Amino acid sequence: xxxxxxxxxxxxxxxxxxxxxxxxxxxxxxxxxxxxxxxxxxxxxxxxxxxxxxxxxxxxxxxxxxxxxxxxxxxxxxxxxxxxxxxxxxxxxxxxxxxxxxxxxxxxxxxxxxxxxxxxxxxxxxxxxxxxxxxxxxxxxxxxxxxxxxxxxxxxxxxxxxxxxxxxxxxxxxxxxxxxxxxxxxxxxxxxxxxxxxxxxxxxxxxxxxxxxxxx
Amino acid sequence: xxxxxxxxxxxxxxxxxxxxxxxxxxxxxxxxxxxxxxxxxxxxxxxxxxxxxxxxxxxxxxxxxxxxxxxxxxxxxxxxxxxxxxxxxxxxxxxxxxxxxxxxxxxxxxxxxxxxxxxxxxxxxxxxxxxxxxxxxxxxxxxxxxxxxxxxxxxxxxxxxxxxxxxxxxxxxxxxxxxxxxxxxxxxxxxxxxxxxxxxxxxxxxxxxxxxxxxx
Numbered sequence: 001x002x003x004x005x006x007x008x009x010x011x012x013x014x015x016x017x018x019x020x021x022x023x024x025x026x027x028x029x030x031x032x033x034x035x036x037x038x039x040x041x042x043x044x045x046x047x048x049x050x051x052x053x054x055x056x057x058x059x060x061x062x063x064x065x066x067x068x069x070x071x072x073x074x075x076x077x078x079x080x081x082x083x084x085x086x087x088x089x090x091x092x093x094x095x096x097x098x099x100x101x102x103x104x105x106x107x108x109x110x111x112x113x114x115x116x117x118x119x120x121x122x123x124x125x126x127x128x129x130x131x132x133x134x135x136x137x138x139x140x141x142x143x144x145x146x147x148x149x150x151x152x153x154x155x156x157x158x159x160x161x162x163x164x165x166x167x168x169x170x171x172x173x174x175x176x177x178x179x180x181x182x183x184x185x186x187x188x189x190x191x192x193x194x195x196x197x198x199x200x201x202x203x204x205x206x207x208x209x210x211x212x213x214x215x216x
Numbered sequence: 217x218x219x220x221x222x223x224x225x226x227x228x229x230x231x232x233x234x235x236x237x238x239x240x241x242x243x244x245x246x247x248x249x250x251x252x253x254x255x256x257x258x259x260x261x262x263x264x265x266x267x268x269x270x271x272x273x274x275x276x277x278x279x280x281x282x283x284x285x286x287x288x289x290x291x292x293x294x295x296x297x298x299x300x301x302x303x304x305x306x307x308x309x310x311x312x313x314x315x316x317x318x319x320x321x322x323x324x325x326x327x328x329x330x331x332x333x334x335x336x337x338x339x340x341x342x343x344x345x346x347x348x349x350x351x352x353x354x355x356x357x358x359x360x361x362x363x364x365x366x367x368x369x370x371x372x373x374x375x376x377x378x379x380x381x382x383x384x385x386x387x388x389x390x391x392x393x394x395x396x397x398x399x400x401x402x403x404x405x406x407x408x409x410x411x412x413x414x415x416x417x418x419x420x421x422x423x424x425x426x427x428x429x430x431x432x
Contacts, residue, residue, distance in 0.1 A: 007256070007258065007260065007262075032302060032305075032316075032403075033300065033302065033316070033318075035251040035253075035263050035298060035300070036263070037251075037253035037261035037262065037263035037296070038261060039255055039259075039260075039261050040223070042223065043255075044223065044255075044294040044296065044324060045253035045254060045255050045261050045294065045295060045296045046223075046253065046296050046322070046324070047251050047252070047253035047263050047296045047297070047298040047322070048298065048322075049298065049300040049318070049320055051316065063228075078260040078261065079261060080253070080260065080261045080262050080263045081263070082251060082263040082264065082265065084249065084251070084265040086248060086249065086405065088408075088411075089248075089347055089348060089429075091348060091351065091426060092355075093355065093356055094355050094356045094358070094362070095340060095341075095344045095351070095352055095355045095356075095358050095362075096358060096359075096362040096365075096366070098344060098347065098348075098351070098355075100248075100249070100267065100347075102249075102265070104265055106262070106263070106264070108260060108262070124311060125311075128311045128314060131305055131314065131316075132305060132307060132314075132401075135307065135311070135314070136311055138396060138397075139308075139309065139310050139311045139314075139396065140309055140310045140311075140391055140394055140396065142310065142311050142312060143312075146310070146311075146312040149312075150312070168411065168413050168414070169413055175356055176415050177417075178356055178417075179417050179419070179420050180354060180355065180356065180420065181354075181412070181413075181416055181420050181421065181422050181423055181426065182412075182413040182415075182416060183410055183411050183412040183413045183416070183422075183426075184410070184411040185348075185407050185408075185410055185426060185429050186407065186408035186409065186410075186411065187248075187405055187406070187407060187408070188405070188406055188407075188408055189302065189403055189404070189405055189406075190403070190404055190405075190406045191401050191402065191403060192304075192401075192402035192403070192404055193402065194399055194400070194401055194402075195304075195384065195399050195400040195402065196397070196398075196399040197384050197385055197397075197398040197399045198384070199392050199398075200397055200398060200399070201393075201394075201395050203395070204395050204396065204397050205397065206397050206399075207397055210307060210397065210399070210401060213305075213401050
């Protein structure tokens with residue numbers, strides 16, 4: 001499959017490229033946060049972490065990058081949204097062949113401020129449920145004031161690419177004779193013991209989506 | 217403590233800002249990867265994940281962003297390096313007050329290509345040991361060709377800031393009367409069962425830095 005545009009084409013280690021939307025979507029959906037790169041009015045790049053959620057061909061971004069975008073961005077200016085899932089450390093026999101196993105996605109496009117109240121409400125539900133599936137329905141309903149006080153931006157997935165490395169180290173052939181351990185240290189983002197708020201009312205149990213939370 | 221420059225000053229949720237270099241350094245040192253934002257020759261931003269390591273007031277970056285920088289960047293162009301450590305999901309009684317616990321650092325400055333062979337060698341050792349402490353000394357020595365074939369860039373920490381959120385949800389006062397669970401799901405990047413390479417020589421054991429690997 002070809003890259004959707006030259007600027008999201010993976011040039012380095014091109015064998016790791018993947019332009020399949022199903023693959024791209026799965027990475028975006030698993031990643032808890034993204035890093036959004038913008039160009040400020042002063043002309044330098046800024047990269048800000050935020051939460052996101054995908055709806056079909058659109059990625060919605062929540063909050064602060066949007067506010068910075070609004071303050072500094074020229075209308076129509078392009079942004080880059082990148083997500084990276086770290087899957088492991090590849091330990092090779094030479095320092096040179098050390099690597100990471102990862103799945104990353106890069107999206108380039110023009111961000112749009114979401115003004116339509118219905119689209120904005122739907123995006124906030126998506127972002128909330130992206131972080132904790134099923135959480136939106138458990139919450140106190142959102143107010144008009146809260147919707148107005150939150151900034152949401154949208155980015156099309158028209159120009160997106162994935163880059164993926166999997167598997168063990170690939171050493172130089174002569175290095176396999178060396179008495180050096182090699183392999184992979186898998187990495188996973190895992191939840192720890194839940195910390196209940198001090199002021200939960202008596203008789204309110206932890207919901208299953210929190211109790212059994214996992215990612216990926 | 218004041219921000220070192222206006223452009224790395226934390227504007228939103230300013231109470232989460234931290235400009236203490238010891239705090240900034242600890243976040244950079246714990247983070248396995250960073251996201252580097254550059255402006256391409258075509259004038260749009262690109263954000264690329266890579267590995268890094270800090271040496272005093274300098275952050276070194278490895279590999280592919282450097283190559284993209286070299287291809288597309290004007291000499292003297294500024295970049296932004298951001299790292300984000302995800303510490304937890306803050307589950308509130310309202311969707312609006314959901315949040316993440318995190319520690320992030322933003323560094324803005326002009327990247328420098330590391331040409332000096334001694335500095336480059338030292339940077340490669342730092343980056344290797346940043347990912348797996350003590351690994352450099354366990355590896356087959358690096359060759360001249362490998363050093364030449366690797367790109368390393370350096371960024372000063374003169375303009376850096378941290379932003380940190382910790383603790384539980386902060387709900388609207390009236391929402392504490394609602395029968396809704398709230399609290400924190402802590403998150404941690406944890407290593408899984410090591411996957412030894414198929415071709416490790418007989419009698420070669422897993423070294424302790426791999427066997428007991430942990431982050432943070």
